[in-house]
Amino acid sequence: QLQLQESGPGLVKPSETLSLTCTVSGGSISSSSYYWGWIRQPPGKELEWIGNIYYSGTTYYNPSLNSRVTISVDTSQNQFSLKLSSVTAADTAVYYCTRLPTGYYSDYWGQGTLVTVSS
Amino acid sequence: DIQITQSPSSLSASVGDRVTITCRASQNIRTYLNWYQQKPGKAPNLLIDAASSLQSGVPSRFRGSGSGTDFTLTISSLQPEDFATYYCQQSYSTPYTFGQGTKLEIK
Numbered sequence: 001q002l003q004l005q006e007s008g009p010g011l012v013k014p015s016e017t018l019s020l021t022c023t024v025s026g027g028s029i030s031s032s033s034y035y036w037g038w039i040r041q042p043p044g045k046e047l048e049w050i051g052n053i054y055y056s057g058t059t060y061y062n063p064s065l066n067s068r069v070t071i072s073v074d075t076s077q078n079q080f081s082l083k084l085s086s087v088t089a090a091d092t093a094v095y096y097c098t099r100l101p102t103g104y105y106s107d108y109w110g111q112g113t114l115v116t117v118s119s
Numbered sequence: 120d121i122q123i124t125q126s127p128s129s130l131s132a133s134v135g136d137r138v139t140i141t142c143r144a145s146q147n148i149r150t151y152l153n154w155y156q157q158k159p160g161k162a163p164n165l166l167i168d169a170a171s172s173l174q175s176g177v178p179s180r181f182r183g184s185g186s187g188t189d190f191t192l193t194i195s196s197l198q199p200e201d202f203a204t205y206y207c208q209q210s211y212s213t214p215y216t217f218g219q220g221t222k223l224e225i226k
Contacts, residue, residue, distance in 0.1 A: 012169040027194075046206065046217050046218070046219050047155075047163065047206055047208070047220075048216070048217070049208075049213075049214055049215040049216065060213045061214075062213070062214040063120075063214060064194075064199050064214065067200075069168055077128075093170075102167075103210075104151060104153070104168065104210040105153040105165060105168040105169075105208070105210055106153075106155075106163075106165060107165050107168075107174070109162035109163060109164075110162065111162055112162050
């Protein structure tokens with residue numbers, strides 16, 4: 001059974017960089033059939049797509065995050081990562097990592113991790 | 120960006136009722152529309168992809184339809200476990216965007 005697990009600091013200071021890792025178990029991140037992605041949800045609000053990555057490293061980002069976001073993949077560790085720089089309180093959210101068959105929808109999700117931006 | 124307008128934002132219904140949730144896209148997205156169910160404190164769960172393709176394990180009382188700009192999610196006979204928040208998502212073009220959500224509550 002495929003499982004995704006987010007990990008990283010739950011508290012980040014304003015202007016610093018948020019870093020999260022998603023560890024994939026029960027399947028290979030190098031499979032050509034899947035993309036991997038990040039979605040976030042501010043408390044009490046709707047979902048927001050952050051971006052996707054293919055195992056080859058091809059990425060797709062939400063322009064609303066401008067150049068602050070970087071998603072990378074580490075096939076040797078079966079992980080992919082999210083970095084969001086220059087964070088503000090508006091980046092406080094539950095961050096989910098997901099798997100996307102063909103890249104169009106998320107069929108497996110991590111449990112989510114709450115990241116709070118506060119000094 | 121493609122805007123998705125989801126309605127209603129909340130809905131009260133009883134067990135056994137038939138309910139319909141609607142999403143409208145700001146441009147033609149063909150059938151690149153997905154539906155998710157989210158329960159409090161949990162990650163969303165994919166119900167339907169490509170507007171009408173029911174995921175394995177999802178009860179047949181869930182039905183998705185539509186193409187172009189107008190889409191619906193219908194639950195034919197509400198069960199207690201169906202009370203949750205529902206989101207639609209377009210995946211026709213990046214950035215993928217979600218509807219605002221519909222909170223389905225017990226009447």
